Amino acid sequence: MTNQYDIIVIGGGPGGYVAAIRAAQLGFKTAVVEREHLGGICLNWGCIPTKALLRSAEIYHYMQHAKDYGLSAEKIGFDADAIVKRSRGVSGQLNGGVGGLLKKNKVDVIWGEATIPKVGEVVVSAPKKVAMQPQHPAPRGTLPAGTYQAKNIIIATGARPRVLPGIEPDGKLIWTYFEAMVPPTMPKSVLVMGSGAIGIEFASFYRTMGAEVTVVEVLPQILPVEDAEIAGLARKRFEKQGIKILTGAKVTKVVKGANSITATIDDGKGTQEITAERMISAVGVVGNVENLGLEKLGVKMDRGTIVTDGLGRTNVPGILAIGDVAGPPMLAHKAEHEGVICVETIKGLHTHAMDKAKIPGCTYCNPQVASVGLTEAKAKEAGYDIRVGRFPFIGNGKAIALGEPEGLVKTIFDNKTGQLLGAHLIGAEVTELIQGFVIAMNLETTEEELIHAVFPHPTLSETMHESVLNAYGRAIHI
Template sequence: MAQWDVAVIGGGPGGYVAAIRAAQLGMKAAVFEKDRVGGLCLNWGCIPSKALLKNADVVNAVREGGRWGLRGAEGVSFDFGAAVDRSRQVVDQIVGGVEGLLRDNGVEVIPGTARLAGTRAVAVDGSEHRAANIIIATGAHTRVLPGMEPDGETVITSREALERRTPPGRAVIIGAGPVGVEFAHLWASYGSEVTIVEMMETLVPLEDPDIGRLLRRSFEARGIRCMVSTKVSGIERTSAGAVVRTEGPDGAGALEADTVLVAVGFVAHTEGLGLEAAGVRTTRGFIDIDGRMETNVPGIFAVGDVTGKLMLAHVASHQGVLAAEAIAGMSRPEPDYVQMPRATFCQPQVGSIGYTEAAAKAAGFTVRTGRFPLTALGKAVAAGHTEGFVKVVVEEATGQVLGIHLVGHDINDLLGEATMVALLEATSAEVGFAVHAHPTLPEALKEAALAADGEAIHIARRRTTPREGAATR
């Protein structure tokens, strides 16, 4: 007789959600976790970084106090250490809440480093636990490239960056994905001299190129240097910090810094798990799964970053639910990883769901697009943040919205509606017809959908290249 109906290795957003859902469905579940539950996201990723980014928003608002009629803001000082302290308090509160949820649902949390002991058992610290089903949810860790190995002091990863109590004087950030641009925004807000080095042609290179180009303009206007189409050839430690060697369109170069943040992605955390002995198949280090989250070994499932599908906490949680429900015999649609929301929380924020224009064409769709600038949005003008736009990608034949792409201040608040548009396979006509409260950010999505059909109200129609229109009242 198995001790557990479901044994989950890893207590991050995929693992703990899978365990709770399994318990809700009447199964006896346990989570094996070597640290605190919550995984990288809650402890050293999404949550503490977003807490720090909120501090950055406050700092920037105070710096711009004059435009809001605030007097005396020029002499205000900013304590980065206090921001870090607040971020850790936020982590403790949320992780404590997750621990409570696991207790309330009768899920046992077993501390220690776990591994597979065959196909129906988990070994941890010398003991073995039998399980009818096993879910692997061990996540991922920072990718390390030759010549860029972190030392934890000068060359660091996001893990060390979240602990630093002072912002760097001069920082070089390698990689302009979400982690890279979020730390660029954070450190620049506290006065750091920041340079981003990115191999691809735009910042946030997995997003719509128009968004990457706007974000670069925004960053450079703030003094953040953005070196795109540039690769790092090596890092040399010096007494003052480091020299980052680069190769780009203008030839070889060197960047001096006291801190180098390596933000070039993540790799699956599978070392020591016993996958090979259990016969679990992997591809490029990630665990292979089907639409039910099951591996090639019946009864062994995998969710989250360790699968390499889409390394986002909410995707891991969704996979965790699907895995638990598959074990319970329930049938659910397979996840569509294209139509998963993606969010980056620098300012301006970047959000998206679905196909970019280029990806939709590459997939065989004939498309049209609609774009609405925030300079023409009453809410954005009133709030004083008009930088950015909303862009929709629409299939020509059916009118279905294939993708929504956002850039602007706090623009990710629109992702909730964007998710429903994708889930319901709404058309541009339906999104454009829906009544949106005025003045609000979601009006920009409505207008972008109307623009795709040539019916936008609040931007001027021109036969030549369109330009941004007047704000709504």
Template sequence: MAQWDVAVIGGGPGGYVAAIRAAQLGLKVAVFEKERVGGLCLNWGCIPSKALLKNADVVNAVREGATWGLIGAEGVEFDYGAAVDRSRQVVDRIVGGVEGLLRDNGVEVISGTARLAGTRSVEVGGTEHRASHIVIATGASSRVIPGFEPDGETVITSREALARRSAPARAVIIGAGPVGVEFAHLWASYGTEVTLIEMLETLLPMEDEDVGRLLRRSFEARGIACMTGTKVTRVERTGAGAVVHTQQGETAGAVEAEVVLVAVGFVPHTEGLGLEAAGVRTTRGFVDVDGKMETSVPGIYAVGDVTGKLMLAHVASHQGVLAAEAIAGLPRPEPDYVQMPRATFCQPQVGSVGYTEAAAKAAGYAVRTGRFPLTALGKAVAAGHTEGFVKVVVDEPTGQVIGIHMVGYDINDLLGEATMVAFLEATTAEVGFAVHAHPTLPEALKEAALAADGEAIHIAKRRATPREGAARA
């Protein structure tokens, strides 16, 4: 029977990072993975989708070639299959790199489906492995709506969508979260007639409402139909694809499509893991953890999407580090999930960290905001992409920036600075006083912070209307 200091079930962004960090700390580690390491993100999520989205950027740039003095671009053809091939090459390269990192750190990767065989043992393929500590990092997969079960051809999830070698002629996307809007942008870039259906009132409903509204205007200007506040009542499969039946208030409707992409969230991979027998507590299928990522059973930890905290790869990786360091006895502050960065990679891109304006008010903050439009940013004008803005949400008494929300072309390049602003609990005075290189995108964050204090340099100061002036008097 093999004996390990740490047994990690699942080799995704949470699991492999936990394994490497534990090995760095001198522990003997094994990772149990039924497929390739990298999990959903590296193999069938973050990485291949971002590779395809880069191809979409190139396609759109060529299509707008006359703007850049590119003569004769009108007749260029675009090979979607070649884009998919490139995305798989990117996956192979990155996953191969992770496999190398695990080897370099002395982590043993054991192939197979693992389950808990107790509170200190893991069973895979009939072999039991004893471990002083266990980390559950089994991830999640696309949620399936009863009645809308995917068939892999007409009704699909993001995994099948990433494997398609052609963009559909007409597509309905159910769900306008990050996955939904990214595929809407991707397919529309290749000429697909896209209808995006969202039950809530804005696109990207977990983001600031101002961001969702601008993204909708941008999408509709490109011909992407956006149906918000709309429920899908049923999907009727036909010989040519499907008819998606909808209900918006009292109005019923129907949309025809070649392909229906269901993008309504994720469910945890906990079934068959042996959690209940081991005494590991769950809530709605997600594993309960404390601030050290430890479950209800001492010595068993969980990280990543299976915890349901914030289902993002970089959050999983951070949790993986916290779990490994907790096992090694290193003290670390508990994670603040509000102040984790969030990124969506359609164009215009959406990035955020911290409270939305509505969430800050709901949490009891006295709020003021500052906003800077990219139309006033030299870098954006020079680059030819002026759609969007940066908005800061500020705690009025202290001036601390408690939320940053951005929408614009390649705007997620600002998330590094935004994350540091949140982590260091910076104020608008500090962000506004810091010198930013010109011309760069980060100047927009500086100006938004200044705008919150009424001191923005590069936008006109809004004058009060006579009615507003009388009210103030």
């Protein structure tokens, strides 16, 4: 029957559509249920459109500093509507691309909201309108709401912005990343609550576009998951750009005006009030686990996410989960890889749980930050006797030629075995460099292989080589 499948994936984001395509490649009859937009938050309201906004900000920054490159530019300005339009256009193009990929792989798309009344059955109802997430028209060829059967149901419903009581976003004065991505006009001042990747990227964007920006972080350092040394360098650069940063502080109260907010900030020593035209709430995300019927099925949860065995399987046979809804780290590339592992496990292929210590993290602010593995503090806490290598961008010819001499590559090795435990980078294009260390860690490469590898000249990647050399007292250019 047409409504019977081997696998139904609930959610068409990075994890969901990748899982569906891999399932189809393995010969499974597969369908994806999607209620809003193929590509999920990442493609439509997260990873991709923010990078488009940040690219516009980067070009604007270079135009403002044309003299540094022997160039001249006059009457520099920007069109906020055009910047947003370009960002939305990039998302729209990729959204259509996901639909094309699913069609190419003969994956059915069922348009609507899913519930799981019992194992093996998915009931899809017409999608509801969700604020700030306008639904694209259902792609051609999609199937209607109804009841469908599947031997395996993969939950890939993603996550949404976390809301703090008393500081709820209203879409006008207090924004989540949805509203921050489509400003009707550029605000003159912005207060960002939270300094993780989302908060820092928006702080960087709005500051580059001319807004006065204040970042409030409850923890002692910004970019809390990053190595403390790298986070400290990032803070200096941000403050040099004019971003005001308050750490060890929290927003305790927000009063809304006609076209501004006034926030009360408590740093443990006292309070202060900051007024800004807009506030961005970037205090994390929570899994979309509601209204699926999981409680009735007895699916085990932990802190708002679904518990799995590392291969996507929950405690209920036939119910699986991947991506943000299956817990941290809540990253698109983690979701995609989990989707492949999950489907290959269903197929009976030899699989193993992902090593989350080898998942890279990237923040696309100015300067960029990227990392993989243990921080220096975590390595010491784990009991390792470590060697630490550092190499600054100022010693790299390509960085100087690019006009990007401020940056650092930091590597951490086990002194006993030479194992690469972690790598932490800040500077131009480090989000593109980090994959070299990711591959090295997955291949269990030691310092010896990295030292004897030949890196091309002149490239930024030479900073990676020199950092390894520095850990063993062999750096050449410092």
